[in-house]
Amino acid sequence: MIHNFNAGPSILPKEVFEQASQAVLAYGNSGISLLEMGHRTPEFTAIMEEARSLVKDLMKLDDDHKVLFLHGGASTQFMQVPMNLLDPKDSAAYADTGVWSSKAIKEAKLFGKVDVVCSSKDNRYRNIPNDFAVPNDCKYFHITTNNTIYGTQWPTIPKTSNVMVADMSSDIFSRVIDFNSFGLIYAGAQKNMGPAGVNLVVVNEQILGKTKRTIPTIMDYRNHIAEGSMLNTPPVFAVYVCMLTLRWLKANGGIAAIEKWNNEKAALLYSEIDENPLFVNHIHKTDRSKMNVCFVMHDETLEKPFLDFAHENGIIGIKGHRLSGGFRASLYNALPISSVQHLVEVMRTFAQMHG
Ligand SMILES: *Cc1c(COP(=O)(O)O)cnc(C)c1O
Numbered sequence: 001m002i003h004n005f006n007a008g009p010s011i012l013p014k015e016v017f018e019q020a021s022q023a024v025l026a027y028g029n030s031g032i033s034l035l036e037m038g039h040r041t042p043e044f045t046a047i048m049e050e051a052r053s054l055v056k057d058l059m060k061l062d063d064d065h066k067v068l069f070l071h072g073g074a075s076t077q078f079m080q081v082p083m084n085l086l087d088p089k090d091s092a093a094y095a096d097t098g099v100w101s102s103k104a105i106k107e108a109k110l111f112g113k114v115d116v117v118c119s120s121k122d123n124r125y126r127n128i129p130n131d132f133a134v135p136n137d138c139k140y141f142h143i144t145t146n147n148t149i150y151g152t153q154w155p156t157i158p159k160t161s162n163v164m165v166a167d168m169s170s171d172i173f174s175r176v177i178d179f180n181s182f183g184l185i186y187a188g189a190q191k192n193m194g195p196a197g198v199n200l201v202v203v204n205e206q207i208l209g210k211t212k213r214t215i216p217t218i219m220d221y222r223n224h225i226a227e228g229s230m231l232n233t234p235p236v237f238a239v240y241v242c243m244l245t246l247r248w249l250k251a252n253g254g255i256a257a258i259e260k261w262n263n264e265k266a267a268l269l270y271s272e273i274d275e276n277p278l279f280v281n282h283i284h285k286t287d288r289s290k291m292n293v294c295f296v297m298h299d300e301t302l303e304k305p306f307l308d309f310a311h312e313n314g315i316i317g318i319k320g321h322r323l324s325g326g327f328r329a330s331l332y333n334a335l336p337i338s339s340v341q342h343l344v345e346v347m348r349t350f351a352q353m354h355g
Pocket of ligand 1: 008072074076100144146147148167168169170
């Protein structure tokens with residue numbers, strides 16, 4: 001049995017894999033594979049419709065908020081957001097909470113002025129800033145709700161008068177948030193929603209169309225809204241797998257229900273790290289991520305032996321990101337609590353062997 005703690009691409013529900021593999025062989029009664037089916041067929045149009053309506057339903061979105069499935073990963077949104085929302089003479093506010101925020105900041109600077117209103121860089125990104133102000137005239141305020149590499153997460157969403165924009169790639173659908181309070185939300189699918197190759201964008205229509213820039217057709221959110229995410233060929237299979245995962249989430253009680261499980265999984269692992277004499281987590285307690293749990297060992301020379309021991313016990317994907325070292329266990333929605341219990345057992349056994 002494999003316990004998959006990969007940070008992304010990452011674990012999805014087993015039944016989703018079963019249904020997805022069936023669709024590759026033959027989709028429904030069509031007699032052909034989903035991979036050889038036109039995207040304007042009734043079959044695929046229905047899949048796209050259902051995927052979008054599941055997002056609306058799970059996030060409880062109002063009518064102003066439109067749901068798009070786009071290409072290019074979250075990284076494309078780093079540029080697409082400012083291209084659609086920011087004029088050269090205007091400013092956008094960004095919170096710098098890690099590598100992904102820094103990359104978003106870098107791209108935004110190509111389109112307008114960027115005001116980095118807070119940063120936890122001096123603290124090696126081990127906390128979420130909480131003492132800052134966002135100038136009223138900033139066109140939007142961008143945050144990264146969960147910092148996949150460092151293992152921090154905004155415990156609450158800051159309240160400002162600005163349009164809020166969020167990169168939710170690694171905690172989308174993991175906790176209840178007032179999604180309607182955001183002007184724009186984006187997420188690469190491969191962390192908590194589906195396979196790599198598709199992006200979810202939720203955008204409030206009211207914030208669009210205000211820039212004076214001429215936006216290339218494929219980059220303008222308004223065109224994708226008008227065409228129902230079918231401006232060009234969508235990533236058909238990736239959208240289908242997302243739809244299956246969203247169905248699974250709904251059948252399991254939706255975001256509120258999964259949040260309870262996510263809280264339990266995170267509490268279990270953090271309490272083991274805090275109690276086990278070999279391990280330590282350096283993140284400010286209130287800002288600990290419930291999706292990506294990063295930890296190191298007091299004795300660095302034990303890290304390799306622990307990693308090997310974990311592998312021998314069926315645990316994969318816990319090697320930390322090269323920038324933060326140590327370990328990272330990603331506890332995405334589809335990861336069963338039994339995998340976390342198993343990891344905790346393995347940590348205890350290892351501590352007994354090396355105590
Ligand atoms: C993984 C990740 C990204 C990058 O996603 P791509 O789809 O590879 O472009 C961006 N932001 C966050 C928070 C991530 O975790």
